[in-house]
Amino acid sequence: MEVLHNLAFGFEHALTLQNLMFCAIGCTVGTLVGLLPGLGPLATISILLPLTYSIPTGGALIMLAGIYYGAQYGDSVSAITMRIPHASSIVACIDGYQLTLKGRTGLALFTAGVSSFIGGTVAIVVLAWLAPALGEVAFLFGPADYCSLMLVGFVCVSFVTTGSLLNGMAMCLIGVLLGQIGTDINSGMQRFTMNLSFLVDGVGLVSIALGCFGIAEITKNLDSGEERSPFNGKIKLMPSWPEFKRIIPSALRGSIIGSFLGILPGGGPVIAQFAAYAVDKKVSKYRHEIGQGAIEGVAGQAAADEAAARTSFIPLMSIGIPENAVMALMMAAFIVKGIQPGPNMIATHPDLFWGLVASMWVGNCFLLILNVPMVRYWLSVFKIPYAVLFPSILFFCSIGTYSVNNNLDDIFITVAFGLIGYIFMRLELDAAPLMLGFILGPMLEENFRRALLLSRGSFSIFVTRPISATLLGFIAAFVIWQLTAFILQARRAVRAQPA
Amino acid sequence: MNDENLVRGLVLIAIALTFGLSALRYPLGDFSRAGPGLFPLMVSSLLLLIGVATVIKSRFDKRKPLYFNVRNISIILLSLCGFALISKYVNMIAGIVFMVFFSSFAASTYSIARNAKVAAGLVAIAFAFQKLLGLNLPLY
Numbered sequence: 001m002e003v004l005h006n007l008a009f010g011f012e013h014a015l016t017l018q019n020l021m022f023c024a025i026g027c028t029v030g031t032l033v034g035l036l037p038g039l040g041p042l043a044t045i046s047i048l049l050p051l052t053y054s055i056p057t058g059g060a061l062i063m064l065a066g067i068y069y070g071a072q073y074g075d076s077v078s079a080i081t082m083r084i085p086h087a088s089s090i091v092a093c094i095d096g097y098q099l100t101l102k103g104r105t106g107l108a109l110f111t112a113g114v115s116s117f118i119g120g121t122v123a124i125v126v127l128a129w130l131a132p133a134l135g136e137v138a139f140l141f142g143p144a145d146y147c148s149l150m151l152v153g154f155v156c157v158s159f160v161t162t163g164s165l166l167n168g169m170a171m172c173l174i175g176v177l178l179g180q181i182g183t184d185i186n187s188g189m190q191r192f193t194m195n196l197s198f199l200v201d202g203v204g205l206v207s208i209a210l211g212c213f214g215i216a217e218i219t220k221n222l223d224s225g226e227e228r229s230p231f232n233g234k235i236k237l238m239p240s241w242p243e244f245k246r247i248i249p250s251a252l253r254g255s256i257i258g259s260f261l262g263i264l265p266g267g268g269p270v271i272a273q274f275a276a277y278a279v280d281k282k283v284s285k286y287r288h289e290i291g292q293g294a295i296e297g298v299a300g301q302a303a304a305d306e307a308a309a310r311t312s313f314i315p316l317m318s319i320g321i322p323e324n325a326v327m328a329l330m331m332a333a334f335i336v337k338g339i340q341p342g343p344n345m346i347a348t349h350p351d352l353f354w355g356l357v358a359s360m361w362v363g364n365c366f367l368l369i370l371n372v373p374m375v376r377y378w379l380s381v382f383k384i385p386y387a388v389l390f391p392s393i394l395f396f397c398s399i400g401t402y403s404v405n406n407n408l409d410d411i412f413i414t415v416a417f418g419l420i421g422y423i424f425m426r427l428e429l430d431a432a433p434l435m436l437g438f439i440l441g442p443m444l445e446e447n448f449r450r451a452l453l454l455s456r457g458s459f460s461i462f463v464t465r466p467i468s469a470t471l472l473g474f475i476a477a478f479v480i481w482q483l484t485a486f487i488l489q490a491r492r493a494v495r496a497q498p499a
Numbered sequence: 500m501n502d503e504n505l506v507r508g509l510v511l512i513a514i515a516l517t518f519g520l521s522a523l524r525y526p527l528g529d530f531s532r533a534g535p536g537l538f539p540l541m542v543s544s545l546l547l548l549i550g551v552a553t554v555i556k557s558r559f560d561k562r563k564p565l566y567f568n569v570r571n572i573s574i575i576l577l578s579l580c581g582f583a584l585i586s587k588y589v590n591m592i593a594g595i596v597f598m599v600f601f602s603s604f605a606a607s608t609y610s611i612a613r614n615a616k617v618a619a620g621l622v623a624i625a626f627a628f629q630k631l632l633g634l635n636l637p638l639y
Contacts, residue, residue, distance in 0.1 A: 054633050166549055166556070170511050173546040177518045177539060184535040191535055192521055215575060222571045222605045387606035388617050391599040394575065395621045398582050398598070399628065399636070406635050411583035415576050422572045426565065427507040445538045457531030490559045 003128050010354030014362050019062050022055065023359050026063035027366045030070020035078050035378060036389065042432060043217055044071035045329050046209035047393070050400040057337045058352055062359040064333050068326065069363050072269065072309055073116060076302060077375060080108045091273040092305075095290060095297025102293050107239050111295050112302040113372035115251040119303030120364040122255035123262065123310035128357055130263070130311075131346065134318035138343035141319065143451035144461045148471035150444050153265040153323055155475050158433050160271055160324075165482045168433045171424070175437020176444060178203055185442070186449065198409060203417075205332045206404050208438060211417025212424070212431035214397040218390050219422050239295075247299045250280055254300035258307030263314050265323045269305045276304030310360055316341050317353060321440070325432040328439040503563040508553030515550055519543030571605045578602035591638045595621050 013019065033044045048067050052060040080096030092112065099108035141149070158168020181192045182202030193199040239247075254276035261272040280300040281290050290297040313330075315323045320342025322328040334341045339349060346353045401414045421431055455461035463469045518539055528534030578601040586594035599618040603609055628634045 166553060167507070170546060170549045170553070173542055173549070174511075174514055176542050177514070177546070180518075180539045180542075186533075187526075187535045189525060189535040191525060191539065192518065215579070219568075219572045219575050219605075222575075223566075223568045225607055387603060387608060387610075388613065390606070391602050391614075391617055392621060394579065394582075394598060394602055395595060395624075398579055399625070399634070402586075402636075403634050408583045408587045411579055415579050415583075418576055418579070419572065423510070423567075426567050427503060427510060429507065448538060449533045452530050452533060455531075457529060459530070486556070490556075493559050 006350075006354050007128055007358060009350070010356075010358030011362075013058060013351050013355030014062065014358035019059055019355070019359065020362065022059040022063040023066045023363050024366055024370070026066020027070040027073075027363055027370065030067035030072075031074040031077075031367075032070075032378060033067075034071030034074025036074075036393070040075055041068055041071040041326055042209075042329065042435070043213040044068075044074075045326065046206065046213050047396050047400055049209070049329065049333060050206055050403045052333065053336065053403065057339065058355055060337060061333065061352060061356055062363075064330060065356060065360060066363045066366070068330070069116075069120070069306070069309060069360075069367060072305060073113070073367050074378075076112050076116075076305070077109060077379070080112060080298070081105055081379060091277045091301040092298065094277070095293055098291070098293030099295075099298065104293070107243065107295070108298050109375055110239055110372060111247050111298045113368055114247055115254065115299040115302035116306040117364050117368045118248075118251040119255040119258055119306035120310055120360065122252070122303075123259045123307035124357060124361050124364075126259040126307075126311055127314055127360075131314050131318045131353075131357075134314060135343040135346055138319040141467065142465060143447040143454065144465050145467040145471070146321070146447040147444060147451055148462060148468040148475075149265070149319070149321055150440050150447075151475055152471050153321060153440070154433070154437065155478055156265045157324055157436050159478075165479070167429055171429050171431065171433040172437035175434035175439075176441035178208065178434070179438045179441025180445070185446065198413070203438075204401075204404060204410060204413060205329075205438070206401055207410060207413040208417050209329065209435060210397045210401055211414045211419075212421030212434065214393060215414070215418030216421035216425045216431070218393055219418075220425060221386065222390065243295060246286065246295045250284060250296040250299040251303040253279060253283070254303030254305075255307045257300075258304030259311045261304070262308030262311030265315065265321075269308045269312075272304040272308035273301040276300040306364075313356075313360075317345055317356075318343060320345075321443075322436065325435040328436045332439055501562075501564055502557060503565045504557035504560050505554060506565055508550050508555075508557055511550030511553055512547060513550075515543045515547035519547060574605040575602060586637060591625065591636055592622055595625065 014023070029048060030044055033047065034041065045064065045067055049064070052063055055063060076092040076096070079092035081100055096108045096112065099105065154169065154172040155165070158172055159165050177192075179202070181199055183190055183200055190200060254272075257276045257279060258269075258272040261275055262269075277290075277297065277300060280296045281287055284290065284294075284296045284300075286294050286296050312323055312327055315321055316327045316331055320340065322331045331341055339345065339352065397414065398411050401410045402408055404410060424431055424434075451461050452459075461468075462472060522536045522539035522543060525536030525539075526534035527536045527540065530537075578598045581601055582594040582598040584594075585597050596618045599621065600611075600614050603614050622638075625636055625638055629636045629638060
């Protein structure tokens with residue numbers, strides 16, 4: 001009952017005219033930017049983050065959350081209609097694009113919209129029940145446990161986003177090191193500032209995000225120089241009743257899988273999509289059609305995607321540890337607004353917490369009633385040639401960087417990270433783990449130093465505490481598995497070579 | 500040398516050494532009272548290990564040529580620098596116009612009329628940001 005009461009309280013905050021407006025703007029702008037080629041949720045949030053600085057706290061968070069879902073939905077639209085593979089909607093490219101080839105784009109878009117709505121609704125129920133309970137658990141966490149939890153996050157994110165533990169961990173560590181630039185909080189000493197005054201407060205998050213995602217993405221698209229054929233097909237949205245009935249079971253399965261996978265460290269939309277798709281392929285009544293344009297192939301993954309996007313807020317808001325790069329950016333947005341996400345957030349800012357939870361559902365409704373019917377108009381974004389688009393994206397990147405501190409010099413830092421981001425991209429080093437490392441870095445150091453202070457310098461504190469020991473055990477098992485796989489592969493490669 | 504996997508390892512080693520060697524200049528303290536240099540030193544040592552592992556691993560992997568297009572990234576970065584400098588010393592409208600016209604060299608086609616339209620549109624958006632969102636832009 002208490003949950004219902006809390007949700008009602010949240011809706012009171014989410015349904016004010018002002019917040020409704022922010023939610024609608026966020027969803028709409030997010031969808032539009034998310035539709036653009038090469039811009040996934042991470043890039044979209046980075047570009048639009050500075051715009052929320054001048055908005056009151058509650059509204060800003062609601063708008064950012066709206067941008068996030070909007071960007072995800074926009075992503076799946078471009079995946080379904082044009083098979084532009086974004087990091088966050090790879091699975092939608094499979095069956096969704098097959099449906100487009102069959103001339104059923106409208107059906108695929110409708111299915112994705114409705115399934116997202118179902119996924120989001122299930123996830124919000126999970127979120128409302130679980131986040132406060134997990135918040136209680138968070139009070140059992142000591143500094144050592146926090147360190148181990150962050151390391152688990154690094155390992156999982158590295159593996160999930162890049163597929164290579166080595167490359168991903170390297171990027172996390174580089175992120176942690178970048179987070180060290182600036183003044184050391186314990187001793188007040190300036191580290192890695194090279195005596196440059198603008199580095200004393202550290203490198204700006206927005207500069208790194210826009211450099212590594214905005215600018216590097218633009219250049220990558222320019223390098224490939226491909227001309228996209230705009231989507232010109234006709235769209236018939238409403239499905240027939242038997243088709244509609246096929247959406248429901250698959251979407252419900254996807255919602256449950258997504259809600260669960262979204263909570264785990266390193267989890268989030270990407271694995272959830274793959275898992276839901278795989279499950280549908282095993283158990284769906286229409287499994288023989290999946291892969292060739294089945295409704296289930298779209299419904300399950302869309303629901304899982306949306307559900308995981310919502311439940312990935314749980315670790316951030318209850319324990320205070322973001323579990324993937326998008327959540328790390330959200331955490332930065334919270335901190336800019338003077339709110340430390342964590343177990344105390346629900347108690348100290350109940351209006352923000354429950355307002356945000358309720359606004360997620362409001363955002364879902366907006367996506368359903370606003371975006372699904374309007375999608376045909378929004379596809380006209382694709383008719384804009386890239387030569388018009390990329391100077392505009394550059395403009396938003398520079399305005400975004402400037403408006404953080406009203407300082408034009410910050411643009412040079414963004415330029416530097418644009419170059420670094422481009423080099424990383426060409427070396428196939430994914431920047432997403434870097435973001436997570438950068439935001440968690442200072443927290444990791446603080447907890448690490450505190451843990452060692454408590455144990456008088458003995459590392460045994462990391463293995464004698466049960467929570468930390470379990471988490472480290474998990475990492476050890478994972479690393480051993482990876483090492484074994486590598487050694488086996490190397491041996492095979494050596495044997496294959498003629499002596 | 501033109502092997503992406505090898506270069507990746509070398510870059511990682513270089514980053515690790517840059518941070519690690521400067522960390523040595525800060526007081527390290529001991530584990531019970533860590534100084535400002537200790538944590539960065541540990542992190543960069545780990546990164547160094549990963550870099551070395553990547554170099555070793557590249558000997559087993561297939562060579563993959565490194566692709567690097569200097570032209571596009573230079574145009575994009577220069578247009579951003581130009582935007583910042585012109586906005587600082589002249590005004591932001593001139594900066595926007597410069598950015599649009601210069602960055603377009605990276606596109607496959609170049610059209611002055613198209614650039615003029617894009618620049619006009621972006622200036623209008625900048626005015627909207629200034630008046631409606633209250634951003635403090637030095638437009639003129």
